[in-house]
Amino acid sequence: MKIAIMGAMVEEITPLLEFFGTYETIEHAKNRYYTTSYRGIDLVIAYSKIGKVNASLTASTLIEKFGAQKLLFSGVAGALNPSLKVGDLLVATKLAQHDLDITAFGHPHGYVPEGSVYVETDKALTELAKQVALEQKIPLLEGIIATGDQFICDGVKKEWIHTTFNADATEMEGASVAVVCDALNIPFCVLRAISDAADMDAGFSFDEFLVSSAKESAQFIIAMLDEL
Template identity: 35%
Template structure:
């Protein structure tokens, strides 16, 4: 009786591989992962993007599949705050295999030279409400590190040079058509809505940041861990002072639409960088 079994490796011809070579497959297209936090930001993006009518639901996160010039994209409403944003970013990078992330939305202004409606393209990012509290004072440290003994956070971290170069090109492209100022600048993140001029001025002085939001720094931390480029686009909906609680609800829709327009200008730049490999 002939028995089936494995042939000992020693009995194989020397030129025969132990494991068959994998079948060559075409390079997969880049998937763009676009995130936002609020319903106003989502509405502005859905009005311009070619996405499916119904979303997929993954826990609290809703995700719409779509395409841009034949390239796949996914749009997610993350919800507000660092935890929601980090969870949604991880979802897009893992389950949906996004290779590039974009966060579009509104922010509070810290820079006295920038008015409500100014468009900010983040070339520096950081989380500032992470660190050590001692003697009644928070000492900010870089997020993700053990705070004890860590150096104090004194500046925002610059985005990778290729991202900064693309943002500079985007700013140049938007300049003639923008309704307000377009700037490259720093965005600092914390889990609170800033409604205090004193704190606003202090943050601007300490970190040279132009805006504050509740998500970008967390998404940046996730993107860095995954090795994915992140493009943060924020329009100022308020100036983070005593009147910001009045300005925000009045201007959030305008600010969200302004950022969505910038996303639509960014996507062709990214598509050109990817070349024809992403076309079906």
């Protein structure tokens, strides 16, 4: 079994590389891929750089070049659901692209012909996440993630994404990874720890909590590997 663990920023995979300790580094397509093994599972780890295009390239590479059979995304997100606070964990049930807009042709936000507004994550991986949360007594929300190539730091925009997509959190990669994994038939999950509230203070909050929230998420991913 080969599993990909992916983040968007170096801070999101550093706790993983520190935990696994030894790994091989392979350079490909202006990025670095780290391979190691853990409890008999082959792992390939990478951060994509921010945004949907970079994330799509990395997810595709992890699957098509490195042969990943499942993909776990770990990182941080801005909260849209008011019950989510900094450090809280969310596992996505489905994801949508909030900035995909051909409404001019009568389609709903996030939709392109032959696609769908939402892409669902793998139910078995979500169940695994719920089981780990229960065992470790860590609160875990199951919810909808809305992805776009924008750092959301504005109350009006935040509310629009929240209501249009019924989304609980926003980030900049998940839905594109979902499209890739769905097309290539690879079970995947997207786990995010909250770093900010996607409001006018989001930039400050993100800078303050990126490292600690990224670590929360990475530690949870390691706990999931322990149960795979």
